[in-house]
Amino acid sequence: SQQGEEDPQALSIQEGENATMNCSYKTSINNLQWYRQNSGRGLVHLILIRSNEREKHSGRLRVTLDTSKKSSSLLITASRAADTASYFCATDKAAGNKLTFGGGTRVLVKP
Amino acid sequence: DTEVTQTPKHLVMGMTNKKSLKCEQHMGHRAMYWYKQKAKKPPELMFVYSYEKLSINESVPSRFSPECPNSSLLNLHLHALQPEDSALYLCASSQDLTSGRSGANVLTFGAGSRLTVL
Numbered sequence: 001s002q003q004g005e006e007d008p009q010a011l012s013i014q015e016g017e018n019a020t021m022n023c024s025y026k027t028s029i030n031n032l033q034w035y036r037q038n039s040g041r042g043l044v045h046l047i048l049i050r051s052n053e054r055e056k057h058s059g060r061l062r063v064t065l066d067t068s069k070k071s072s073s074l075l076i077t078a079s080r081a082a083d084t085a086s087y088f089c090a091t092d093k094a095a096g097n098k099l100t101f102g103g104g105t106r107v108l109v110k111p
Numbered sequence: 112d113t114e115v116t117q118t119p120k121h122l123v124m125g126m127t128n129k130k131s132l133k134c135e136q137h138m139g140h141r142a143m144y145w146y147k148q149k150a151k152k153p154p155e156l157m158f159v160y161s162y163e164k165l166s167i168n169e170s171v172p173s174r175f176s177p178e179c180p181n182s183s184l185l186n187l188h189l190h191a192l193q194p195e196d197s198a199l200y201l202c203a204s205s206q207d208l209t210s211g212r213s214g215a216n217v218l219t220f221g222a223g224s225r226l227t228v229l
Contacts, residue, residue, distance in 0.1 A: 031215045042115070042201055042220035043154065050215070088153055092216045098167060099216055101153035 006089060006102045014110050019076040021105040023089030024069075030092045032065055033099070034074050037086045046074075046087075079109045117202050117221035125229050126192060132224045134185040134202030141207040143185040144218065145177060148199045160185060161207050192228045199223045 006023045013019055031050045035043040049056045049065045056063045062075040089102040115136045124130050142161050146154035159167035160179040176188040203218040
């Protein structure tokens with residue numbers, strides 16, 4: 001079974017708006033990562049947040065982590081058409097070397 | 112060089128064919144991965160190689176046979192596949208954690224090989 005579940009499954013917004021997506025997971029984690037995938041391409045690492053961190057920023061990205069609720073959120077501010085992609089959370093248990101991906105959120109940013 | 116290169120980009124094969132997918136990285140990473148991804152689904156882990164040894168096999172059918180000839184190369188040999196094996200096959204690499212070094216397991220992915228089994 002998937003470690004992470006994401007919602008919403010799909011999101012459509014206008015350019016300039018913010019996009020927020022959430023990820024929930026089931027077991028304890030070492031860290032949580034977010035990846036982006038443009039249609040039919042490989043995944044690109046966006047940001048990592050460790051289990052002892054609560055919030056992290058990188059450019060227009062803001063990630064939060066609530067280990068008590070086993071959930072994380074990814075916020076993309078001032079979205080651009082180029083942000084159109086699928087976004088996946090991925091969790092890394094302490095054992096390492098095994099990254100498990102959530103179901104993904106498909107984001108469409110309309111110009 | 113921060114790329115993972117996968118070949119071919121597209122592959123069409125019959126159920127009786129034997130073919131291979133190839134992956135190469137020159138980042139000095141010691142862990143390499145094969146993931147399978149169906150349309151609108153997340154990537155699913157198939158195999159992990161750590162220091163050129165198979166460390167994880169996620170109960171993948173034997174018609175998929177991985178090979179790691181050296182630390183830079185990873186192959187996936189395909190034989191007697193089924194139409195339901197049609198998918199995007201993604202290779203990835205990362206620094207390995209089994210040595211005990213600190214750091215997270217951040218993956219660098221290739222662009223994928225789109226496989227169609229007729």
